[in-house]
Amino acid sequence: MTINADNTMTFTSNLSPFLTFDRQQWAELRKSVPLKLTEQDLKPLLGFNEDLSLDEVSTIYLPLARLINYYIEENLRRQAVLNRFLGGKNPKVPYIISIAGSVAVGKSTSARILQSLLSNWPDTRKVDLITTDGFLHPLNVLQQKNLLQKKGFPISYDTPKLIKFLADIKSGKPNVQAPIYSHLTYDIIPDQFDVVNQPDILILEGLNVLQAGNHAKTFVSDFVDFSIYVDADENLLQEWYIRRFLKFRQSAFNDPNSYFKHYASLSEQEAIAVATKIWQTINGLNLKQNILPTRERANLILTKGADHAVQWVKLKK
Numbered sequence: 001m002t003i004n005a006d007n008t009m010t011f012t013s014n015l016s017p018f019l020t021f022d023r024q025q026w027a028e029l030r031k032s033v034p035l036k037l038t039e040q041d042l043k044p045l046l047g048f049n050e051d052l053s054l055d056e057v058s059t060i061y062l063p064l065a066r067l068i069n070y071y072i073e074e075n076l077r078r079q080a081v082l083n084r085f086l087g088g089k090n091p092k093v094p095y096i097i098s099i100a101g102s103v104a105v106g107k108s109t110s111a112r113i114l115q116s117l118l119s120n121w122p123d124t125r126k127v128d129l130i131t132t133d134g135f136l137h138p139l140n141v142l143q144q145k146n147l148l149q150k151k152g153f154p155i156s157y158d159t160p161k162l163i164k165f166l167a168d169i170k171s172g173k174p175n176v177q178a179p180i181y182s183h184l185t186y187d188i189i190p191d192q193f194d195v196v197n198q199p200d201i202l203i204l205e206g207l208n209v210l211q212a213g214n215h216a217k218t219f220v221s222d223f224v225d226f227s228i229y230v231d232a233d234e235n236l237l238q239e240w241y242i243r244r245f246l247k248f249r250q251s252a253f254n255d256p257n258s259y260f261k262h263y264a265s266l267s268e269q270e271a272i273a274v275a276t277k278i279w280q281t282i283n284g285l286n287l288k289q290n291i292l293p294t295r296e297r298a299n300l301i302l303t304k305g306a307d308h309a310v311q312w313v314k315l316k317k
């Protein structure tokens with residue numbers, strides 16, 4: 001695809017199901033329609049991640065929010081048609097966006113940026129965010145089934161529970177409960193839930209939201225309106241995983257309730273060795289065996305380079 005001087009686009013045909021944009025071309029798609037948001041509006045967004053840059057938000061995530069807003073408008077029109085057809089009996093149904101990708105690629109960060117942008121622009125909207133880790137089997141079940149080393153693999157999730165959760169939301173049910181996972185205790189928190197009460201948009205973030213294996217009849221993607229895969233080279237992912245592990249060593253692992261409290265006393269070199277081992281035996285393996293093979297199912301792929309800057313955006317035609 002080429003963006004011409006007069007802002008029109010010329011598309012060249014090839015067999016890929018994706019349109020590919022480099023960073024600059026993608027950024028142009030923000031400029032072509034001026035947005036109301038100013039730098040001042042964007043600054044509070046950076047509060048939840050000190051490493052995130054304003055440039056990244058405006059270059060990558062503003063055009064993306066603009067695109068998703070168009071898709072949502074279209075979806076609302078379709079819902080209105082269905083309502084007319086059904087005699088006005090269809091309840092309000094949230095628009096569901098999924099975000100997939102490896103451990104440590106930046107799914108949570110991307111999800112929170114989109115939540116913030118879509119909540120405030122073009123109008124105030126209710127945007128809920130749920131992570132799929134709440135649908136992991138509890139620690140004792142993983143231990144019983146000998147799945148501790150497979151945490152994050154599709155087999156470690158209660159997928160029927162996740163499907164039921166999404167089916168309830170797409171049926172317009174109010175107050176749908178999502179279980180909560182604690183990274184501190186490494187387990188599901190008993191009797192505690194997030195409640196999804198008919199938001200305008202639900203963002204569902206997790207490693208396996210694009211899975212379509214194991215002969216099931218219904219997949220997470222059957223309930224998702226727009227899916228995003230956040231991608232990066234495995235060497236970068238391993239580096240980001242280790243860096244985050246070292247940060248946790250200084251903070252969360254020091255908590256006496258932490259499942260990993262024994263890691264707090266490791267030297268930096270020992271901690272790097274432990275994180276590298278977890279990467280190689282669990283998260284990197286899961287990436288190669290299960291997550292990466294789902295990438296091309298997404299509607300949009302964000303490919304990051306060093307420093308988390310998105311280099312390429314691929315949008316399904």
Ligand SMILES: Nc1ncnc2c1ncn2[C@@H]1O[C@H](COP(=O)(O)OP(=O)(O)O)[C@@H](O)[C@H]1O
Pocket residue numbers: 049051052053056101102103104105106107108109110240244307308309
């Ligand atoms: N856009 C970004 N800019 C800078 N740092 C980022 C960005 N996205 C993620 N990170 C950093 O990368 C690490 C992993 O991000 P996170 O969102 O927790 O990943 P995930 O949810 O995929 O495991 C964190 O330390 C986070 O601060």
Ligand SMILES: CC(C)(COP(=O)(O)O)[C@@H](O)C(=O)NCCC(=O)O
Pocket residue numbers: 103131132133134151152205206207208278282283
């Ligand atoms: C909790 C996770 C499985 C991610 O779950 P998700 O929200 O993506 O479903 C993952 O972050 C994790 O903890 N993996 C286990 C290996 C490790 O400790 O890094």
